[in-house]
Amino acid sequence: MSGTQGRFVSQLKRHYSLYTGGFIGFVVMLAILEQMGVPNVMLGYIFLGATVLLYAGIGISSRTSDVTEYYVAGRRVPALFNGMATAADWMSAASFIGLAGTLYLSGYDGLAFVLGWTGGFCLVALLLAPYLRKFGQFTIPDFLGARYGGNLPRSIGVFAAILCSFTYVIAQIYGVGLIVSRFTGLEFGVGVFVGLGSILLCSFLGGMRAVTWTQVAQYVILIVAYMIPVVWLSVKHTGNPVPQVAYGYVLEKVTAREQVLNDPVTPDGAREAEVRAIFTQKQEQAEARLKALAAGGDAWLAAERGRVVKAAAELKARPGTDPRVIVAADRAVAEFPADVAAARTAWKKVADAAKAKAAPIPAHAEPFIGQNEAESDNKRKNFLALVLCLMVGTAALPHILTRFYTTPSVGEARQSVFWSLLFITLLYITVPALAVLAKYDVYTLLVGSSFSELPSWVSAWAAVDKTLMSVNDINMDGIVQLAEITMGGDLIMLATPEISGLPYVVTALVAAGGLAAALSTADGLLLTIANALSHDVYFKMVDPHASTARRLMISKGLLLVVAVSAAYVTSLKPGDILLLVGVAFSLAASAFFPALVLGVFWKRANKAGAVLGMVGGLGVCMYYMYTTYPFFGVNAPPWWDINPISGGIFGMAAGFAGVFVGSMLTAAPGKEIQDLVDHVRYPNPEGDIKTETA
Amino acid sequence: MQLAEKRRRYWKKNLRLTGMLLAIWFIATFVVGWFARDLQSLTFLGFPLPFYMGAQGALLIYVAVVGYYAWRMDRLDREYAAQEGER
Structure with a gap:
């Protein structure tokens, strides 16, 4: 067995090294085509088309009719590769395209997203991943059903998993639609359905197995696409090809420049x-x-x-x-x-x-800028609440947690959280660097330039989309001032290749990277929803005697239905992306985290507690968001001035309190449940019971 | 009896390690965040310290925490001859 696994690993390494080399060769070839005068739109089509075909190819060649392969990729994904797949699963269109802009616009306060989206993996590693792997079934509601007994905790789990994954997947498909429409000129709605087609090609035939191997391929593309332009920009401004190290000194210069621009004497x-x-x-x-x-x-x-x-x-x-x-x-x-x-x-x-x-320019590196002490304290409170919400949400989103069912052992599950976090950190550590480098470019090269000869990227993007970039000569002096520039956050990443003076092929590469980020996350989410319905509802509750062929047929059918309805909802353009993401994280944190963690660490937790905790957490979180998000139009006063995006902290508190109160008011769980908890806690004790579904 | 004792010790060690690493996670994130304005005057590699921690330091600490946990628990599993799978 370990010999086979060893061969499998070295084979994987060979395949993906060849693939990475081939991808770089492909980019070089397109760069040559560009020099030969192939038009930009054509390059965009070739790039997006080729990558989507590639994912489809991997998806189709990974087709399977085996239940374990379909749900958990056969439980033989090595730690390193599961790390890459998790990283791609994790990093969404919002991280890839939006985050640099958020940091550009909000400076230190934007770091809440960087901290939240990485630090959450400490919770995954320490509190959940190894135990879920030891439990070793197919879905997160599986664990709730087994640990707390009965269909009620499982059903609530299914409901919550669908609710938060569906909200999140709409944000992803939205991203897919935006990228496809921007780089190919197709309409947004058409872009959504083109993207949907490629998502289905990846996951339809091979389930988790196909999604895993495409996600690994997508990680390679997205990380290459992010690094190339940022490294170039760093070389342009610092002469140092390691932006993460070099940008400290650029930040000093940005701070100095902010002071000059804020001082009316200069x-x-x-x-x-x-x-x-x-x-x-x-x-x-x-x-x-x-x-x-x-x-x-x-x-x-x-x-x-x-x-x-x-x-x-x-x-x-x-x-x-x-x-x-x-x-x-x-x-x-x-x-x-x-x-x-x-x-x-x-x-x-x-x-x-x-x-x-x-208003004067806020200092980029200064935390919690406010008019007075009270406002700053309020910002600090909200910053920390948001960090906590995003972290706990990370450790509770079912599409991430199920990835840790796919490793061969508990030890490899722990290692694979390490690899995941390492691969994720590689990107998140670069994003703040990009924000500072882009700011330096704008503050020194764009500000003070003449309106008659604007840098070419400015006029190019202003022509494409006024909400992304527009400059107006407000005081009619013919020179650009900072207050005359209006920039959309997404521009930072999209325009970086042009800001650094790279050819168009790199812009197309960035689009392909953004598409990879959005598609990989959407794949994982859709599969989670379809599996919750087919495995937890149909197989576990409706027809436990269903044959393998029937189960897989139902799974695939549901995947199709879920995907089409998600794309339909997306094409109606509901809400904005940040709202959807905030809702998804807070819901996951409130519904799952308390019941999952206490299920492992507190033997006394029982069914009544779990039900009370999950319903209470979900209820409080939904109520708070409904009454405070301006989108819903209720506009009730917030509790303790906490912004609606961090509503999950109230849900979490209610969740923990619910599990505790419910469990203490009713009898302790029986012997089998206690044995199950022991089984999950120890890697391989003698006289152990078996829960894993092979 | 012996088994129960072995398990108890294994779990206790695991809990101690988990608690310690969570404390590091908490300090790097929330304590540093809470005192960010007071630490603003300190600099590191050209960065104000709180900005560095938020943009890079804390992330590296998280990676170290998760890596150390995987390594240490692997050893603990072996110590207690509890490593699963064939050797």
């Missing part, structure tokens, strides 16, 4: 102050309008419309008016809000945007 600072004064004026104007609107209502709005129209007419009548001023006046007429409600939203938005632009 020439650059004076120009910034000029632009900010214009924004302050805009803010005051919008606020005055809001005030008058609140007092005067419809009548005042009509009068105000008359004034705007008249002003535009007067400007046009006067000879020698700057044409740009006329355009602006016409736009003010065209965009004048239709009714009171629309006016209130529109002007509130204008006031908020102008207020943000009028």
Whole structure:
């Protein structure tokens, strides 16, 4: 057995080394094609098409009709490869494309995501992975069902697993749709279904086995795609090809530059102050309008419309008016809000945007910047709450935990958490470096450049999408000031290749990397949902005598149904990505973490406790998010000023309290359950029972 | 009897190790985060210390924690002749 496994491992290493070499060769070949004059759109098509075909190829060649292969990849995925697969499973479109932008825009406070999405693996390693592997069945509800007995804990587990995975998968498919539509010019809805097709090609025939081996391939692509542009940018600004080491000194320069731009005595600072004064004026104007609107209502709005129209007419009548001023006046007429409600939203938005632009630049490396001590303390509280929520959510998302069922042994499960975290850290340690390097580029090269000769990446992206990049000469001095630049977070990663002066082929590589990140996560999530339905609901509760062929047929059918409905919901564009991700993590943390951890570490925990804890945790978390997220429109006051994205901390507290109270009020679990806990705790005791499904 | 005693000792050692590593995890994340503003004046490799910890230091500590746990538990398993699978 160990001889076979040894051969298997060396074979895997050979295959994936060849694959990595082949991929690099492919990139080089496309670079040559680009030099020969193949158009960019073509390169984008070739790149996305080739990678998707590759995943499909791996998926189809890993087809299986064996239950263990389908659900847990035959339990023979070596620690190193399970680490890569988990890393790809873990890193989503949000990490790959969005995170650098979040850090660029919010500096230190954005590090909550970096900490939360890595530190959670300490909890996975220390509290869950080895024990779940020892238990060794197929799904997370399996563990809840066996440990707490009966179908009720299992059913709640199924419900929670579907709820958080479905929320999360919508965010992923959204990412797939965005990338496909941006780089191929297809419509968003079409992009979603193209992406869906490639997800299904990977997972449909081979289940976990196919998903595992495609995820390994996807990890290679996504890490190469992230590193190349960042290393290049680092060489450009520091001469050092290791951005993670070099950017400390760049950060010092960014901090110095922030001070210059904030100081009106310096020439650059004076120009910034000029632009900010214009924004302050805009803010005051919008606020005055809001005030008058609140007092005067419809009548005042009509009068105000008359004034705007008249002003535009007067400007046009006067000879020698700057044409740009006329355009602006016409736009003010065209965009004048239709009714009171629309006016209130529109002007509130204008006031908020102008207020943000009028403020001095916040220091990138300074934690919890606030107007006063209380505001800073509040930010700190929310920062730490978010970190905790993301960490515990990491250690409770079923699609990650099931990956640790696939290793050959408990020891390898522990090692594979180490590899996972190492591979994940490789990316997360680079993201803050990218944010600082990009900021340095913008603060020193873009700010102060002339509007007549903007850097080419700025004009290119401004032409593609105004929400990602736009520069307006507010004070009309012909020179770019920082307050005149409006940037969308996603731009940072997408534009890095062009900022560093790399050819278009690297931009296409970044798109392929983002697609790999989104597809791999979506694969894992869809499989988790379909398996919860087919294994936990159908096989364990409806028809325990179903034949293997029937079980797999049901699994595959459900996968199809789930995937199509997820894509359908995504094509309706519900909510924003950050909201969906926040909800998924908080729900997972509240529903699963207390029951899973106490199930291993507290023998006294019983069925009543688990049911109370899971229902209570889920209920509290859902209630809090429903009442506080502005999206739902209730807008109740938050508890202790905790932002809705961290609502999971209340759910977690309720979950732990529920398990404790419920267990103490009812009888201790029976002997078989106690034996099961012992079995899970010790690697291979004599006289052990067997729970693993081979 | 002997088995029960062996198990008890194994589990106790595991709990002690787990607790110790969780304490390190907690300090690197939450204690450093709580005092971030007070540590702002210290620098490391050109970074203000809290920023370094959030962007890099804590991550390296997490990797070390998980790696040490895997290595130490592997040895503990062998010590207690509890390593599963064929040798």
